[in-house]
Amino acid sequence: MSITPEDIQRIAQLARLHFEKSEIERLTLDLNTILGHVDSLRDLEADQGSEVLLEQRSETEFVNPEQVGHPDKLLAIPENFAPEWLEGFFLAPLPPGVKPSGDK
Amino acid sequence: MTLQDKVQRSRLYDTAGLDLAPKSLTQVKKTENSSEGLNVFLSLAEPEDLVPRAQGDLTGVMVAVKDNICTEKLPTTCGSLVLKGYQSPYEATAIRKLREAGAVIIGKTNLDEFGMGSSTENSAFGPTLNPIDQSFVPGGSSGGSAAAVAAGYTRMALGSDTGGSVRQPAAFCGVVGIKPTYGRVSRYGLVAFASSLDQIGTIGATVLDASLLLEVISGHDIRDTTSVERLVPSYRDAATQSIEGMVVGIPSEYFPDELDPSIRAILDEACERLVDAGARVQPISLPHTEFAIPCYYILATAEASSNLARYDGVRFGTRMPSDGLDQMYELTRHHFGSEVQRRIILGTYVLSAGYYDAYYAKAQKARARISQDFKTAFQEVDIIFTPTSPTPAFALGERISDPLAMYLSDVFTVPANLAGIPGISVPIGMVGGLPLGGQFLGPWWGESELIAAAGALEASYGDNT
Numbered sequence: 340m341s342i343t344p345e346d347i348q349r350i351a352q353l354a355r356l357h358f359e360k361s362e363i364e365r366l367t368l369d370l371n372t373i374l375g376h377v378d379s380l381r382d383l384e385a386d387q388g389s390e391v392l393l394e395q396r397s398e399t400e401f402v403n404p405e406q407v408g409h410p411d412k413l414l415a416i417p418e419n420f421a422p423e424w425l426e427g428f429f430l431a432p433l434p435p436g437v438k439p440s441g442d443k
Numbered sequence: 444m445t446l447q448d449k450v451q452r453s454r455l456y457d458t459a460g461l462d463l464a465p466k467s468l469t470q471v472k473k474t475e476n477s478s479e480g481l482n483v484f485l486s487l488a489e490p491e492d493l494v495p496r497a498q499g500d501l502t503g504v505m506v507a508v509k510d511n512i513c514t515e516k517l518p519t520t521c522g523s524l525v526l527k528g529y530q531s532p533y534e535a536t537a538i539r540k541l542r543e544a545g546a547v548i549i550g551k552t553n554l555d556e557f558g559m560g561s562s563t564e565n566s567a568f569g570p571t572l573n574p575i576d577q578s579f580v581p582g583g584s585s586g587g588s589a590a591a592v593a594a595g596y597t598r599m600a601l602g603s604d605t606g607g608s609v610r611q612p613a614a615f616c617g618v619v620g621i622k623p624t625y626g627r628v629s630r631y632g633l634v635a636f637a638s639s640l641d642q643i644g645t646i647g648a649t650v651l652d653a654s655l656l657l658e659v660i661s662g663h664d665i666r667d668t669t670s671v672e673r674l675v676p677s678y679r680d681a682a683t684q685s686i687e688g689m690v691v692g693i694p695s696e697y698f699p700d701e702l703d704p705s706i707r708a709i710l711d712e713a714c715e716r717l718v719d720a721g722a723r724v725q726p727i728s729l730p731h732t733e734f735a736i737p738c739y740y741i742l743a744t745a746e747a748s749s750n751l752a753r754y755d756g757v758r759f760g761t762r763m764p765s766d767g768l769d770q771m772y773e774l775t776r777h778h779f780g781s782e783v784q785r786r787i788i789l790g791t792y793v794l795s796a797g798y799y800d801a802y803y804a805k806a807q808k809a810r811a812r813i814s815q816d817f818k819t820a821f822q823e824v825d826i827i828f829t830p831t832s833p834t835p836a837f838a839l840g841e842r843i844s845d846p847l848a849m850y851l852s853d854v855f856t857v858p859a860n861l862a863g864i865p866g867i868s869v870p871i872g873m874v875g876g877l878p879l880g881g882q883f884l885g886p887w888w889g890e891s892e893l894i895a896a897a898g899a900l901e902a903s904y905g906d907n908t
Contacts, residue, residue: 356787434757
């Protein structure tokens with residue numbers, strides 16, 4: 340399937356990236372070349388597959404944190420370590436151009 | 444017997460004209476600041492930082508660290524303007540383990556931005572040059588770490604390997620590189636590129652150097668839930684173990700007809716040396732190898748597009764002044780280099796509505812097949828031997844404007860990351876004045892067997908001096 344400059348613009352917006360027109364033309368060309376190669380995955384038969392990956396997970400022995408015996412700091416109450424915390428949210432410095440709503 | 448006494452110099456290093464005697468920090472600074480500088484380091488330690496904090500296996504040994512592994516004091520830039528001057532508030536677990544073993548960090552090494560590249564040309568701070576011939580790339584993305592060892596600045600360096608980023612530069616620079624099993628080394632403090640593929644690896648002047656470094660940094664870490672609680676064997680002892688009776692698989696897919704005859708001849712010679720050392724060589728097939736590159740560049744970019752969303756000017760590094768939030772995001776993220784932007788766009792595309800099943804879901808199935816190929820193969824053979832890369836180092840600028848050609852240079856290294864298995868690259872010869880690497884791949888947690896085979900091969904070249 341072919342990707343268009345309009346597709347690139349839409350995707351760029353999703354990815355919070357900005358491109359000039361010449362950059363979009365270059366990206367369209369690059370992505371069509373790469374996706375042309377990637378399309379060989381279509382040759383992969385539509386049988387099995389993900390089942391094997393699930394089976395493979397047993398190769399690695401994931402550890403249950405409870406068995407290790409150390410407290411998980413990420414389970415601590417956020418109010419105890421967050422610099423600023425309000426009604427379940429972290430408070431970050433306001434980005435430029437954003438005014439406080441004043442209704443907290 | 445000290446580490447230095449045990450290290451055997453290989454005939455290959457002499458052929459490459461490499462001086463492996465350790466340099467002092469002053470010597471490294473002097474060389475890097477001269478016209479012979481290779482642009483290896485993005486930051487260097489001060490003399491007072493080279494005092495060991497503990498006594499251990501690596502007391503006083505200088506280790507170079509890829510600049511996507513978090514360190515206190517020295518910045519962690521990932522080779523990106525987005526993180527220029529960024530100072531991590533904590534250290535990676537691998538760095539903590541190094542310090543506990545007495546090692547000192549000489550500096551942070553150059554890399555392709557966020558690990559995305561195969562030549563170290565994608566660094567925002569300029570390319571690193573190959574120490575053997577400065578008109579060639581050192582490979583990537585851990586090109587700075589491989590060059591640091593090849594140039595003799597350090598005997599050991601840390602890199603990270605998401606699709607071959609430790610093994611390929613090690614091959615291009617004539618040194619040894621190990622990518623461990625996924626979960627062997629903690630990823631805590633490794634800046635994420637593609638989390639299901641990333642693994643910290645080691646680079647050494649010899650098999651023993653790389654193995655000892657791996658032994659030091661391996662092990663379970665409560666801070667990384669994908670690290671595994673499993674005994675760490677003595678990898679340093681494995682470097683000198685016999686390979687008598689070991690069965691080595693030779694996969695036909697890694698020896699295509701297009702392979703240069705001079706490269707094939709060197710690989711054939713390496714196989715003969717393995718047989719001479721007591722191993723048995725057996726042809727095998729890994730039939731889904733052809734899907735590895737398409738699969739990798741879908742999954743890795745999809746994960747990267749998510750992982751790199753955090754660089755928005757709010758939480759980390761650079762924040763561009765602007766009139767509003769959306770503009771701030773875009774202006775800040777415009778600091779990504781062109782390869783990173785290309786991969787973010789590709790990753791966002793393959794995850795977007797309407798394309799997920801065509802790309803991401805297919806790639807997951809291909810990954811499972813590739814993994815199954817290895818599982819089947821390791822029922823017949825102990826380890827697998829392949830070239831590390833289809834060619835030796837390529838010239839600076841040769842592939843930078845052709846992303847697909849650059850991606851295809853990873854064809855023999857990405858399958859190990861997709862399957863999560865370990866791999867090691869060891870020098871096996873010279874082609875046109877440039878080093879060539881041979882790669883051993885092993886089953887999950889089979890590092891010791893790989894190290895033994897690589898050690899035996901290395902020793903066989905040493906015997907000829």
